[in-house]
Amino acid sequence: MKIEHNSHSEFYRSPFGAVTCGSTVKLRIGIADGGLPDYVRVHYNLKDEKYFINMSYLLQVGEYCVYEAELSIPNRTGLLWYYFEISNRAGRTYYANNEKQLGGIGQIYPQLPVIPYQITIYDSSYTTPDWFKNSVVYQIFPDRFFNGNENGEHSGNRDDVIKRNWGDTPFYKAEQFGGEYKANDFFGGNLKGITKKLIYLAELGIGAIYLNPVFKAYSNHKYDTGNYMQIDESFGTYEDFCELCKKAEELDIKIILDGVFNHTGSNSIYFNKNGEYDSLGAYQSQSSPYYSWYNFKSYPDEYESWWGMKTLPSVNESSPEYQNYIIKDENSVIKHWLKSGAGGWRLDVADELPGFFIKELRKAAKSVDKDAVIIGEVWEDASNKESYGEQREYFLGEELDSVMNYPLRNALVNLAKKNINAEEFNQRIMSLKENYPYPAYYSLLNLLSSHDIERIITAVSNAPATNNKDFMAQYRLDEEQYRLAVKKVKQIVMMLMLMPGVPCVYYGDEIGMYGYRDPFCRGCYTWDRTDEDLRLWYKMSIALRKSSPAFVEGEFEAVYKVNYGYAFIRYLNSDKHIVCANFSENTEWFRLDLARFGIHEINDEIYESTYTSEDGIYYIEMPPNEIKVFKGFN
Numbered sequence: 001m002k003i004e005h006n007s008h009s010e011f012y013r014s015p016f017g018a019v020t021c022g023s024t025v026k027l028r029i030g031i032a033d034g035g036l037p038d039y040v041r042v043h044y045n046l047k048d049e050k051y052f053i054n055m056s057y058l059l060q061v062g063e064y065c066v067y068e069a070e071l072s073i074p075n076r077t078g079l080l081w082y083y084f085e086i087s088n089r090a091g092r093t094y095y096a097n098n099e100k101q102l103g104g105i106g107q108i109y110p111q112l113p114v115i116p117y118q119i120t121i122y123d124s125s126y127t128t129p130d131w132f133k134n135s136v137v138y139q140i141f142p143d144r145f146f147n148g149n150e151n152g153e154h155s156g157n158r159d160d161v162i163k164r165n166w167g168d169t170p171f172y173k174a175e176q177f178g179g180e181y182k183a184n185d186f187f188g189g190n191l192k193g194i195t196k197k198l199i200y201l202a203e204l205g206i207g208a209i210y211l212n213p214v215f216k217a218y219s220n221h222k223y224d225t226g227n228y229m230q231i232d233e234s235f236g237t238y239e240d241f242c243e244l245c246k247k248a249e250e251l252d253i254k255i256i257l258d259g260v261f262n263h264t265g266s267n268s269i270y271f272n273k274n275g276e277y278d279s280l281g282a283y284q285s286q287s288s289p290y291y292s293w294y295n296f297k298s299y300p301d302e303y304e305s306w307w308g309m310k311t312l313p314s315v316n317e318s319s320p321e322y323q324n325y326i327i328k329d330e331n332s333v334i335k336h337w338l339k340s341g342a343g344g345w346r347l348d349v350a351d352e353l354p355g356f357f358i359k360e361l362r363k364a365a366k367s368v369d370k371d372a373v374i375i376g377e378v379w380e381d382a383s384n385k386e387s388y389g390e391q392r393e394y395f396l397g398e399e400l401d402s403v404m405n406y407p408l409r410n411a412l413v414n415l416a417k418k419n420i421n422a423e424e425f426n427q428r429i430m431s432l433k434e435n436y437p438y439p440a441y442y443s444l445l446n447l448l449s450s451h452d453i454e455r456i457i458t459a460v461s462n463a464p465a466t467n468n469k470d471f472m473a474q475y476r477l478d479e480e481q482y483r484l485a486v487k488k489v490k491q492i493v494m495m496l497m498l499m500p501g502v503p504c505v506y507y508g509d510e511i512g513m514y515g516y517r518d519p520f521c522r523g524c525y526t527w528d529r530t531d532e533d534l535r536l537w538y539k540m541s542i543a544l545r546k547s548s549p550a551f552v553e554g555e556f557e558a559v560y561k562v563n564y565g566y567a568f569i570r571y572l573n574s575d576k577h578i579v580c581a582n583f584s585e586n587t588e589w590f591r592l593d594l595a596r597f598g599i600h601e602i603n604d605e606i607y608e609s610t611y612t613s614e615d616g617i618y619y620i621e622m623p624p625n626e627i628k629v630f631k632g633f634n
Helices: 191-196 198-204 238-250 320-328 333-339 355-368 406-416 422-435 456-460 469-474 479-498 532-546
Strands: 002-004 024-032 039-046 049-054 056-061 064-072 078-088 091-096 107-109 117-122 137-140 208-211 215-217 225-231 254-259 296-298 344-347 373-376 445-447 502-506 555-562 565-572 575-582 588-593 601-604 610-612 617-622 626-633
Touching: 024 039, 024 078, 039 064, 049 064, 117 422, 191 198, 191 238, 198 238, 198 532, 225 238, 225 333, 238 254, 254 333, 254 373, 320 333, 320 355, 333 355, 344 355, 355 373, 406 422, 406 445, 406 456, 406 479, 422 555, 422 565, 456 479, 479 532, 479 575, 479 626, 502 532, 555 588, 565 588, 575 588, 575 617, 617 626
Parallel strands: 137 208, 137 502, 208 254, 254 344, 344 373, 445 502
Antiparallel strands: 002 024, 024 064, 039 049, 039 078, 056 064, 078 091, 078 117, 091 107, 215 225, 555 565, 565 575, 575 626, 588 617, 601 610, 601 626
């Protein structure tokens, strides 16, 4: 027996993708070589409620008999899971999602259990900020971007840090810090430095800056928060922050802050384990106003901490006192910094924050600024993420606007390295499109590098995979390695800019910086050594994205996916663009069937050549590691 259901095809599932509460979804399945079935059913469940519907014969398509059913979507948010059951004289057969759980074409199962298909049901009132969808974001690790002090001295007067020379390799082992890994080597980047480089970023085409944490903390990375209400003296002052926001706003650039609300530093005004703060910390006394923030197993030395790191005590997000301080008070952390000029928040380890906490945080942020953006750090498909026994509800309408789109990044890197082919790449991309509500899908933070992973040039090069940090610290790409890696990066960057979602550039990627993961991806910006050709490519790619609303909110569909060649179309009304990328080492001819889009002429938007076709079929010569972008005309 042959069976087919393709959740990525509107013939088999309409409408495509996520749906709103109370809507209707039409499902179809094709069956061949099985004789007349006793019944064809679709089984579905939402949370613990299970249902099935008998499907009706609809029509014959080739050798397939097509059956159809309509699902009335409940008037509540959640994930609906479905699969098919076919009964005939041979017994029962099941059809459901494929083993990769990517949607699209499924597979036959001889018996239960099966891997079901997913339908995301979200609130029809769910919206995400338009300004964010129209932006290109630039991520900055503040200590390593630029020192804005005229004398070049470090800001603040801390004597407990190691002051490093700009451009040196970040320390990475305990002996470099005196025997204990402290992450207290500083290079002098600060808020004034970012303010001074705003013109540079505006000219690049940047519309938002995502800052790694800037609040007072001991370490250079600041994920060990010491005081949520104070700018770290190494980065400047509250006035410096306000000036940054003010100058950025004048250039139509928003500032997005990094909020670390799952844990604090043990060396903080709240915990005060080291006694360095003029406060009564939770570690010092059970009478501390912050005592309820933490979960002590045996007071005071045994307490819950982030991944067992005793310098990062976990907080109790259920504590009313903690919620008031971070979220609910009139001058809460969330509200204070939005009122001070920030345009939104990125939530560190969002999957370790309870859903109720994120829901309250969203309400508080939107009460100050309805266009404030809320981004979560989630590494997987955020639509069906489970953590700590909780089915997450990030994108059902009450929590996040966006997440860091690591699945896209991983797919792009694997395609560039030919670890996957174009067909699997498309499956991965379509799975995201299928599972994410459109407001979230067009707001995904699409990144290639970050402070947590290797830089993109290293990722796509043939740099050896290793866990040896001594090797990582010393390794340099030679000229040939660098040249080939940059060719791939140019392809990926252009694709990133023109695919659905909000592109994010990690500081220095645009000038050719490379390096393994933390801390080598956190090197100092090499202002005296830049790859100007690569920077201009980034600038051109950003400008191309901003040239058409089709790249921001238009439809997305693959039009070619053969071997390591991939092409997609973005279109909005009559505005149509086709992007072709060849990651093969050989010249390939792409056959583009654009007839159903009514396209009879395409103009190369980079190299200024024109192709015409009466039947809408185009044959495009694609050299190795090349990308081309065409504008289509009817």
